[in-house]
Amino acid sequence: MTARDPAFRCSTASRLRDEPVAGTASTVRAFLLIEHSGPWGDNALRDARLPDGLGNAVAARAAAARVRPLLVRRPARGERTQGTRVFAAFAHPSRPWIGATVLDDPHQLLELDLPALGAGHSPGLTAYDGTLVCVCTHGRHDACCAERGRPLAAALAAAHPEATWEVSHIGGDRFAGNLLVLPQGLYYGRVEPESALAIADGLATGQLDLDHLRGRSSFPMPVQFAEVALRRQLGETRDDAVRLLSRQVDEDVTHAVFSVGGAPWAVRVRTSTGDEPLQLTCRATRDNPVPHHETLSIVRAG
Helix, strand or coil: CCCCCCCCCHHHHHHHCCCCCCCCCCCCCEEEEEECCCCCCCCHHHHCCCHHHHHHHHHHHHHHCCCEEEEEECCCCCCCCCCEEEEEEECCCCCCEEEEEEECCHHHHHHCCHHHHHCCCCCCCEECCCCEEEEECCCCCCHHHHHHHHHHHHHHHHHCCCCEEEECCCCCHHHCCCEEEECCCEEECCCCHHHHHHHHHHHHCCECCCCCEEEECCCCHHHHHHHHHHHHHHCCCEHHHEEEEEEEEECCEEEEEEEECCEEEEEEEEEEECCCCECCCCCCCCCECCEEEEEEEEEECC
16 A cells, blocks of 8 residues: 555645536435534544443444434534534435434433434424534544634634534545535535635525535435536526436436426436546545546426
């Protein structure tokens, strides 16, 4: 194995090769967010100082239920909540939702109905009427996440203190600073403090920032890319204005049909991988190919 340069920063390398951010969001629908002020280890949930091996138990139950468990904390580390605050979110593409509760005992995490959450139903939490703007600051996982994420978290917390959380690893370290917006499951990358505030302000009026949008986590990556490409061509930034009707995959080509203003639009995207494997994260022990999406056609289908 080739020795790694400790000064290497994956986000800088990705920017220098002008790697597109669209179509790179993790594919997740069900999220379980657990408040834990830290410290977070390399694997946040398993390395967190939870009692009695609780982190491993929750991770195993979440994996079986197809739920993504994440740790969250307020950017102001001095803030403490009585009990353990928990959010469950389901990023349905048209009917997303969040539930919340505060557990008196962290062992009650094992009582949550995670199979229900994985299937898109509430695990018994109270409906939460709000948006969570989660900034990845998981420096023990990747240095870029902390270096680029913490300024975002500070800026957002000053302007939107109730909505803002720091979050453990969400994927795509090379696109730091990264935001995850719930319940919609929107991933944003290469975000700076100024653009983070613009993204948050846009969310309040149902607008998407297409320059930083990595994708909607409820869609496979080629469909994420197709949605962003279609929105760019039509100049459509309203979140609720574009809806996926169908998708088909034919080898390396994805055919996605969306409804925009009641009219169907068909987008064809080819997905391939680069010829030369690259170091994609700061701590990667091996090189990997870079996925690449290409728009083949965008046509009105009706």
